[in-house]
Amino acid sequence: MKLDLILRVTTKLILPFMLLFALYVQLHGDFGPGGGFQAGVIAAGMIILYSLVFGLRAAQRVIPMSVVMRAIPLGVLIYLGVGVVAMMKGGAFLNYSTLASHAEHGQHTGILLVELGVLVTVASTMVGIFYAFVERGR
Amino acid sequence: MLRAVGSDVAFTVLSLADQLPGLQIVVPLVGAIVCAFLRRGTVAWVVATITTFALPVIAFGLLREVQANGVVSYRMGGWAPPFGIEFRIDLLNAYVLLLITSISAVVIPFAKKSVAVEIDSDKHAWTYALYLLCLAGLIGMAITGDAFNIFVFMEVSSLAAYILIALGTHRLALLSAYQYLVLGTIGATFYVIGIGFLYSLTGTLNLADMTSRMAELNLLDPPSASLLAALAFIFVGLALKLALFPLHAWLPGAYAHAPSFITVFLAATATKVAVYLLVRFLYTVFPAGLALGDVPLREIVLALSVAAMIGASLVAVFQDNLKRMLAYSSVAQVGYMTLGMALANEAGLAGGLVHLFNHAITKSLLFVAVGAALYRMHSCRIEDWSGLARKMPFTMAAFAIGGLSMVGVPGTAGFITKWNLAIGALELGHWWLVGLIMLSSFIAFFYIGRVVELAWMRAPVSDLDDARPPPLSMTITMLALAIGVLWFGFETTFSLELARDAARYLLARGAL
Amino acid sequence: MSPALEALVASYNHWITIFLMVAGLYTVIAKDNMIKKLVGLSLFQTSVYLLYLSPGKILGGTAPIIAPEFDVYSNPLPHVLILTAIVVGIATIALGLALVVRIHEAYGTIEEDQVFAAGDNE
Numbered sequence: 173m174k175l176d177l178i179l180r181v182t183t184k185l186i187l188p189f190m191l192l193f194a195l196y197v198q199l200h201g202d203f204g205p206g207g208g209f210q211a212g213v214i215a216a217g218m219i220i221l222y223s224l225v226f227g228l229r230a231a232q233r234v235i236p237m238s239v240v241m242r243a244i245p246l247g248v249l250i251y252l253g254v255g256v257v258a259m260m261k262g263g264a265f266l267n268y269s270t271l272a273s274h275a276e277h278g279q280h281t282g283i284l285l286v287e288l289g290v291l292v293t294v295a296s297t298m299v300g301i302f303y304a305f306v307e308r309g310r
Numbered sequence: 311m312l313r314a315v316g317s318d319v320a321f322t323v324l325s326l327a328d329q330l331p332g333l334q335i336v337v338p339l340v341g342a343i344v345c346a347f348l349r350r351g352t353v354a355w356v357v358a359t360i361t362t363f364a365l366p367v368i369a370f371g372l373l374r375e376v377q378a379n380g381v382v383s384y385r386m387g388g389w390a391p392p393f394g395i396e397f398r399i400d401l402l403n404a405y406v407l408l409l410i411t412s413i414s415a416v417v418i419p420f421a422k423k424s425v426a427v428e429i430d431s432d433k434h435a436w437t438y439a440l441y442l443l444c445l446a447g448l449i450g451m452a453i454t455g456d457a458f459n460i461f462v463f464m465e466v467s468s469l470a471a472y473i474l475i476a477l478g479t480h481r482l483a484l485l486s487a488y489q490y491l492v493l494g495t496i497g498a499t500f501y502v503i504g505i506g507f508l509y510s511l512t513g514t515l516n517l518a519d520m521t522s523r524m525a526e527l528n529l530l531d532p533p534s535a536s537l538l539a540a541l542a543f544i545f546v547g548l549a550l551k552l553a554l555f556p557l558h559a560w561l562p563g564a565y566a567h568a569p570s571f572i573t574v575f576l577a578a579t580a581t582k583v584a585v586y587l588l589v590r591f592l593y594t595v596f597p598a599g600l601a602l603g604d605v606p607l608r609e610i611v612l613a614l615s616v617a618a619m620i621g622a623s624l625v626a627v628f629q630d631n632l633k634r635m636l637a638y639s640s641v642a643q644v645g646y647m648t649l650g651m652a653l654a655n656e657a658g659l660a661g662g663l664v665h666l667f668n669h670a671i672t673k674s675l676l677f678v679a680v681g682a683a684l685y686r687m688h689s690c691r692i693e694d695w696s697g698l699a700r701k702m703p704f705t706m707a708a709f710a711i712g713g714l715s716m717v718g719v720p721g722t723a724g725f726i727t728k729w730n731l732a733i734g735a736l737e738l739g740h741w742w743l744v745g746l747i748m749l750s751s752f753i754a755f756f757y758i759g760r761v762v763e764l765a766w767m768r769a770p771v772s773d774l775d776d777a778r779p780p781p782l783s784m785t786i787t788m789l790a791l792a793i794g795v796l797w798f799g800f801e802t803t804f805s806l807e808l809a810r811d812a813a814r815y816l817l818a819r820g821a822l
Numbered sequence: 823m824s825p826a827l828e829a830l831v832a833s834y835n836h837w838i839t840i841f842l843m844v845a846g847l848y849t850v851i852a853k854d855n856m857i858k859k860l861v862g863l864s865l866f867q868t869s870v871y872l873l874y875l876s877p878g879k880i881l882g883g884t885a886p887i888i889a890p891e892f893d894v895y896s897n898p899l900p901h902v903l904i905l906t907a908i909v910v911g912i913a914t915i916a917l918g919l920a921l922v923v924r925i926h927e928a929y930g931t932i933e934e935d936q937v938f939a940a941g942d943n944e
């Protein structure tokens with residue numbers, strides 16, 4: 173049990189930093205390499221690491237499969253929602269300039285929201301793939 | 311005459327008519343996401359049906375607009391091409407869009423009972439979600455004017471198709487999906503390689519812009535080696551997707567083992583969009599004088615089409631499984647489409663383009679009839695269908711009408727295609743080609759006739775206790791398709807005339 | 823070095839791309855094990871990423887993020903295209919592996935010749 177203890181304590185220390193780093197990568201997509209997909213994968217990696225060290229059941233108590241299956245279309249819905257709102261305001265699909273009074277603010281808002289949608293979908297897809305593969309062996 | 315909508319500088323508010331190209335993509339995507347949230351299969355079917363019925367309305371509106379005002383361009387995100395992605399609709403893809411959306415609308419009622427019986431109930435909602443995603447991908451491929459966007463939509467539709475095929479009941483469905491995945495991904499990657507060469511040569515991804523840059527940068531005369539390499543890679547990539555002989559290996563397994571509704575849907579739409587893309591690249595992006603003149607592509611495609619028409623039909627004769635037989639028949643029919651493309655005169659190209667539509671309705675009718683019989687009989691082996699016509703007369707009559715169209719009997723849609731292809735071949739002096747077209751019709755008569763004879767004239771081999779007429783939703787679909795096959799054999803305003811307009815438009819652009 | 827040889831050596835990025843492309847395609851065609859085929863497919867797709875990215879680098883250019891001190895930037899468009907292509911590649915390989923798992927459960931083997939020899943009557 174001693175080896176297990178080191179892993180568990182180290183993982184508990186690392187996990188919050190993984191989430192922080194995922195959010196950092198997500199929000200700094202405008203200024204450096206990053207954005208929704210990379211952040212989503214890091215966030216999913218956090219959950220997968222938790223599952224590897226503490227067991228699948230513990231991970232599924234935190235994020236059950238039903239939440240994952242709902243989150244996958246939710247991210248796409250956010251993305252499409254931004255596009256449809258842009259259409260309803262009279263612009264073309266995904267024309268972010270329509271989202272705020274000033275075109276540049278509209279672009280900022282639009283990109284933040286679609287990257288959020290991408291984050292949700294990618295993270296939940298990666299976690300979903302992991303759960304699906306691991307549950308197969310049981 | 312281009313009418314651009316949605317500018318990026320102090321944009322003008324778009325009306326509903328202006329938003330049609332955007333809606334064509336957004337409606338099936340939103341429908342797919344709504345289906346993904348649902349639990350019950352029947353509710354998902356209702357959502358899928360409503361979404362699918364809305365799409366031909368939009369496509370028809372687009373066709374009317376293109377016929378009235380010329381090319382329609384829609385700027386995604388409001389960014390102007392060539393930097394932004396634009397949806398560019400001219401006579402060719404307005405026709406293809408109307409085709410895909412209408413066929414999907416006609417066959418979606420068939421899905422209700424067919425999916426319910428062939429796929430596990432907890433997967434129904436996701437099946438409809440994936441079906442709508444595949445349809446959205448196909449529509450996107452047909453509507454977009456940006457080369458890389460084509461790849462994105464191609465992979466959206468292909469990945470959805472791989473999953474849908476894997477939902478089949480037999481374990482061979484998994485193997486067929488895997489083979490389709492490997493071959494399809496190689497095809498898409500070849501396409502991306504070709505686009506990579508084109509991008510590094512011309513500096514743009516917009517299809518219309520690429521053509522003008524090719525001329526400006528003196529890449530055409532003599533043709534630059536990288537340009538020819540790009541043409542080669544794009545041709546092979548798209549040939550894999552449209553199952554041109556000999557790159558058709560994935561098709562028989564995929565069509566034979568997928569769930570019946572998926573076979574109907576994919577047989578009617580997937581290869582057609584790939585043929586459209588090939589025509590788009592060979593006639594519009596690469597000037598037709600290059601693709602079909604300087605390079606011996608015309609002769610190659612001609613030879614491969616003839617090999618497909620004759621070879622695949624011969625293989626179909628020896629099949630025991632009805633779906634597999636129809637799948638090989640599809641490979642042969644793709645040969646007709648590419649033959650029209652290779653003939654490159656107005657009659658030939660129109661014949662090839664109208665076959666996109668005629669084959670779609672004919673094959674859907676045949677596969678729907680097979681699906682309806684499968685719903686009752688649970689077997690696809692041809693021998694098990696002996697004497698079936700006594701118990702399921704309407705279904706077998708529908709199958710017979712589809713078969714007549716496949717052979718190309720006058721009065722059915724299939725005849726229109728063969729007639730135009732023959733005229734196109736005669737205009738070029740290729741008498742032997744007319745003979746080969748008739749030979750493949752003759753072979754088709756064999757393999758269809760075998761099934762019809764067995765069903766109507768032989769005694770039943772096993773008890774046909776389960777066989778009785780199929781559910782109403784399937785009968786309605788079969789009736790609509792059968793009427794369509796006969797109707798479009800006579801009244802060709804929406805099939806042949808549109809194809810002719812598109813062919814004339816394509817040939818006017820390139821110097822052949 | 824003669825100019826022809828210099829040109830040949832200077833395009834070393836293309837030689838690496840070609841090597842990976844052919845190695846990937848060969849693995850897909852020649853290997854029977856389904857997972858090895860997917861590995862080859864992934865290798866083939868990776869070579870395409872190199873095909874796009876290596877010409878995108880402008881010698882003397884910096885990363886394509888606008889900053890006041892720099893005026894030569896590498897081309898950002900290939901990076902964007904390849905991000906999309908990488909995501910598509912991941913989805914494809916994940917789907918392929920899921921299919922291999924299911925095939926293994928259904929047939930007991932993942933060697934393609936053994937699966938074909940299982941003699942399925944349709």
